[in-house]
Amino acid sequence: MKFNDAVFGLILLALGALVLAVVRGYPGIPGQQVGPALFPGLIAVGLCVCGALLLVKGWRERQAMAWMRLGDWAASPRHLLSAALVIGSVVFYIVASERLGFLPTASISLAALMLAMRVPPGRAVLIALIASLLIHAAFYKLLRVPLPWGVLTPIAW
């Protein structure tokens, strides 16, 4: 997904302005010229300068470089689904893992992703189950990371 540099320029200008607005409210330290606002303030000024330069550069190149250009994947439902599932499965883990538990969440995500990436269904489900169990064993038992049990709490081992 490629954007014209001007798009990044605008985003950076907005970010720089936002940071400057936020740090204005930071308190000073009595008896000192330098406070917590100075360093982020300097960064924000830098972001604004770079943003302006990118904006000019992008505007000059607007004939050659469209505002946004999608890759070949945008026309392929399979690739679109895979990309959405990569991001979706991390979000799904964040939202569902506490309640559902690690094992079901991980197995569902893995199986869905592998199916989207064209792994044969039987193999995808089998690998998803075995891999979830192995990773769970390694991190929960060996490294003592408290992965959640969720709905499987009654049979927790």
Added chain:
Amino acid sequence: MSAALLQAFSMVFEPYTLLVMVLASFYGLFVGAVPGLSATMAVALLVPVTFFMPPIPAIAAMVTATAMAIFSGDIPGCLLRIPGTPASAAYTDEAFAMTRKGMAETALGAGLVFSAVGGLFGTVVLIVAAPALADFALNFSSFEYFWLVLLGLTCAVFITSDRPLKGMVTLLLGLLVACVGLGNPAGFPRFTLGNAEMTGGIGMIPMMIGMFAISEVIRFAVDTLPPGEIVVEKVGRVLSGQWALAKKYPVQILRGSVLGTAVGALPGAGADIAAWMSYAMSKKFSKEPEKFGTGHVEGIVESGSANNSALAGAWIPALVFGIPGDSITAIVIGVLYMKNLNPGPTLFTTNPQNIYAVFMLFIIANIIMIPLGILCIKVAKRILRVPRNVLMPLILLFCIVGAFAINNSLFDVGVMLAAGIVAYLLEENGFPIAPAILGVVLGGMLEENFITSMIKSDGNLAGFVSRPIAASLAAVVVLVWIAPLLKKLWSKGRRTASSTAA
């Protein structure tokens, strides 16, 4: 000294450490050999596991895995024309051309042997230079450190990137991320959005896992190119003929190793830049430059030794000043802090045994690379056939668990995802990622030294150049900043001169 050496020896040759090294070697060889997985990703994925190890085995795992991954990146480059890691990209076409001519064994053997030679050379420089530099650095105050950090960041933007403006943007973004939380000299909560988890700052490790691993998984998911075809059927004796090559190209090996170590030591530039520069240099000084690109081994010998020597070179500023030489040492510095081995010159005086142990680990890693590398080349065909559509979802799950494991927090998993998406978008649009990493790692150090210096000099900026070393470092920083401008003026002047002459 001898007591410390003995202690280091016993820490390194402990069965647990040796076992970790062997396992990390296989892991590194595997990750490096699978196209799309980089050496940096190998280290980022290792962190959650090393988190639970004592310091020396943890460092051992990272040192061996990287050395192996940088070498094994040559394998798919040679057999599939897809570099396994970016560090192999410089000579992928050359190696593949050799494979086409039926010389895959020579190409892979040269990659292996001269990787080990370059790695050992870099290690020797590390052993000699680091303690001497640390001695020197003990006299540094906040002024010198401020300029040193600024020099590192400046190099990352201006020297190692062909797009200084875009490098500057990612550096500033990295520095901004480093501002989040309470970790500033005033102890004031900045950009926390009222979120309790953000007062501690944005976790460096989840961010790195996101930037190096999640972005690769996304890239794979949207990759529409068909997989490459393996050309050779069998790879046999990889070591035969290597001695003859060593005798034929001693200057090239030395030049590659020296350049690699130097580039590695430069903050922000890693093995991949070392390999590109070295390959270009090899072609420029070669007696037969016309053969380059047609399946000629000379460039592989030189840049193969350069990319591995860069790994050890990158540890010099990391250990002595706490300034990472490349993105791998940026991760390593994070781990060193977690293990209470705060990098800096005092590490050499307070914990010399740990430093000696690191030196030994480098030597062992580069020596065991040869037998294990041969083994890896022999089973390369099988590794290359591992279906990546199975591997990538597994890596994604591993990333999630790894990011969670650092603080047992789902917030970190979110940080990882956000960093991954941002890194993917930035890289797609030609923004280099290395300056962002350096910005995150060094932001706190830069601000702390800046504020301390400002307080010490009572707000007088002249104080920043009042000490001789600080003034020299400041001069170098300014020179690097204005060099692109001078270069532009110079070429413009020459153009005008030649047009008036015509």
